[in-house]
Amino acid sequence: MEHENFNDLLAFVAVAREGSFTKAAKQLGVSQSALSHTIRGLETRLGIRLLTRTTRSVSPTEAGERLLNTAAPRFDEITQELASLSELxxxxxxxxxxxxxxxxxxxxxxxxxxxxxxxxxxxxxxxxxxxxxxxxxxxxxxxxxxxxxxxxxDMIAVRIGPDLRMAVVGTPEYFSRHPKPRTPHDLQQHRCINLRLPTHGNLQIWEFEKNGAPLNVRVDGQWVFNNTSSRLRAALAGYGLAYVPEDMVEDHVKDGTLLRVLREWCPTFPGxxxxxxxxxxxxxxxxxxxxxxxx
Missing domain, CATH: 3.40.190.10 (Periplasmic binding protein-like II)
Incomplete structure (x- = not known):
């Protein structure tokens, strides 16, 4: 392939990775119509369809997937090498x-x-x-x-933090109306503030352990968030119990704003x-x- 067609390959990689002509065009700083014309020209010159287009999505064909897996890493390597030159x-x-x-x-x-x-x-x-x-x-x-x-x-891993421990907390006002849980099973009778995980949209399972025996519990409540700070805010507002890293609530527990329960059940995770x-x-x-x- 001639050198002037490398821009067409870069355009194809952008569309295939983004799964959208609109997003890829914004990334490349060109119009959507110009980008579509570029991809059609590349497909015509190669004599094979690279992308499957629907009204809702864009995805690589088998040939497109092969080209993406071959070309994209090489462009990434070139980009990284050019960037590294500035580090001299x-x-x-x-x-x-x-x-x-x-x-x-x-x-x-x-x-x-x-x-x-x-x-x-x-x-x-x-x-x-x-x-x-x-x-x-x-x-x-x-x-x-x-x-x-x-x-x-297959990744290089560098430890950047100490081991983590989780904590179950609620306000004194909440516990004035609800008995403190003695075991994780008791949480099913409480209002708990959930975390929705991005993978499949599932709710986080609260993981506990005692004497080496794990115990996982699914909980329910009025509030579900996709971030930790919102769950802590809801707990501070008295909406129920939150299951969060203990370093986030240490100050609140010390000043009595929050009470901690099930401490002996809360496991430690690798940092x-x-x-x-x-x-x-x-x-x-x-x-x-x-x-x-x-x-």
Missing amino acids: RDKPAGTIRITAAEHAANNVLWPKLSAIMHDYPDVKIDINVDYSMTNIVTQRFDAGVRLGDSVEK YHLYYPSRRQSSLAFTLVVDALRI
């Missing part, structure tokens, strides 16, 4: 994209990275708050954050780890971020 300067520079859940973003990434960012004005941090198990390679993130036991084996592909070429900016987060 004396100071770190560039944008580092990280995906993490809200708690990790607020309690680990923000305090550690904000402490160094003033000293490196040419470094940009792009944090995407997401509870889903994001594929950082296909979504083009430099790194992600997960609990240690959920990182894929947060920063993970990234083993083949990733480290830039000065990325190395700076990893070193700042590492414990």
